Amino acid sequence: MKIAVCLKRVPEMELRFSIAGDRKSLDPGGLKYEISDFDGYALEVALQLVEKAGSGEVVAISLGPDGVQETLRKALAMGATRAVQLKADEVPFDGSAVAAALAAELKDAGYDLILFGRMATDTGSGTVGAMTAHLLDLPAVTAISHLELGEGRGTAGRDLEGAFETVSFPLPAVLTIDEGIARPRLATLKGIMAAKKKPLDVRPAELGEVRLTVESMALPPERSGGRIVGEGADAVPELVRLLRTEAKVL
């Protein structure tokens, strides 16, 4: 079982963000980085599948500046076999440009499965996985929260807003991982030591054409006018009055 996992390095979302002077990027001061949440789930899924199969490899791939090597080392510490950095000084916002570079790396490399996160927490787009699958001409199932593999085929489950869909697909395939299958493990000290000796290749990213760019960034307006109407059940009539006359939702 040979599995690739595409991991994005994103800023820690808990931190307070501020916008840089160019009005179109985050102020890098004070940012810390982590593996995007869903990508962490994808990595865990890959590790468990290879463990279960008893043999194989998990290849962690990340496109970005040299800072992503830290992200990849973390994946290696968790148990990935080897890692690839697709080096690009900046990661374009355009998912199709990123997908082109990932597809160039993944093409004809003999993977049984290629895993992505359902979406990166920074872009909030959820486009790279399905686009990469198209470029590789592989079947894809997106946003899965359940997975079973059999001989040459798999079955995935996905949430469909009030319904649950069971999807059958042939291998090799591209899957994008939602929450629910596996929670990422913590790296052990032994894993962290071993990671230092695992291969991490660096190649230039063959990015595709960029047609989607960030024009500007802003922090969401503080929801001003937010107010405490009162305390306890006695405040209810005033709340209902405001919902009728001011918010006009009743």
Place this chain on the structure above:
Amino acid sequence: MATTFAFAESRDGNLRKVAFEAVTAARGAADATGGGEAHALLLGAPGIAARAEELGRYGADVVFVVEHEGLARYNPEVFAATAAGRLRAGDYRAAFFPASAQGRDLAPRTAAALGVSLASDVTDFELQGDAVLARHPGYTGKVILTLRLAGSPALVSLRPGAITPAEQPRTPRVEQAKPAIDPASARVSVTETTQGTGARLDLGEAPVIVSGGRGLRAAENFKLVEELADAFGNAAVGATRAVTDDGWRPATDQIGQTGRNVSPDLYVALGISGAIQHLAGMRTSKTIVAINKDKDAPIFKIADYGIVGDLFEIVPRLTEEVRKARSGH
């Protein structure tokens, strides 16, 4: 004058609200170019054509209908190939998809098939010269991005609830079309769909969402949440991950970064602290009400109206007052 496109999502033979939102967006975009046509694409099992008229109500001039026995359920490969085929056949300036579970799967596949880029989960947009400027909440909703999308057609997926469907009735021209590939040949196939308990409105469709958090203390107390939702009459019930993890509510009710992203007219948060992962899924709601016993709970920072106190006292009273207000007293 430019032609625009909307994907009309349906389920079980009925149009979903997001279909009207996409058509409204396509209508608006066509009008913004000086009054071009808005086209819609509707796929489904035989009989779905009966729904085309409803798309005219929201401003579709032409509805392409693809009816096929194999399309009673969503079929990613057939839908994407058919949407791409349609978009290639016309000179479309912009194409709108819902950023629903189905649309989030379909839109990037369609974009890749066309070799164009996609702006996802957009809450507002504007045509500017050859480009589309699209607003999109990124970084778990903590940053509002304005994106510039070049290329034609410009593919945009719209966050459910962000666009208000507007009636602009006309009688659409209905054209029958064929699936671009044989549904039987698709590599990926949906073998089963199980419906949720969903007697109530879906979270993506409901104008009002009443959500409960750990402050409810136990699964059975969610009847307070349900009663309030029933009092509104047009509400869905949501939950935090703390609640879905504990099995008090099904996972499909979860709102937030790893759950549903919603923008209802009114979001009522009961016993919810307001963790950023929860806010990521609901902060674009138009009006937010919070009830929490902790006056320092972060949810109050984004709530328009808050009541501090014990939800077990406040919610029954609120249910009663909402019921009264709705019955016109």
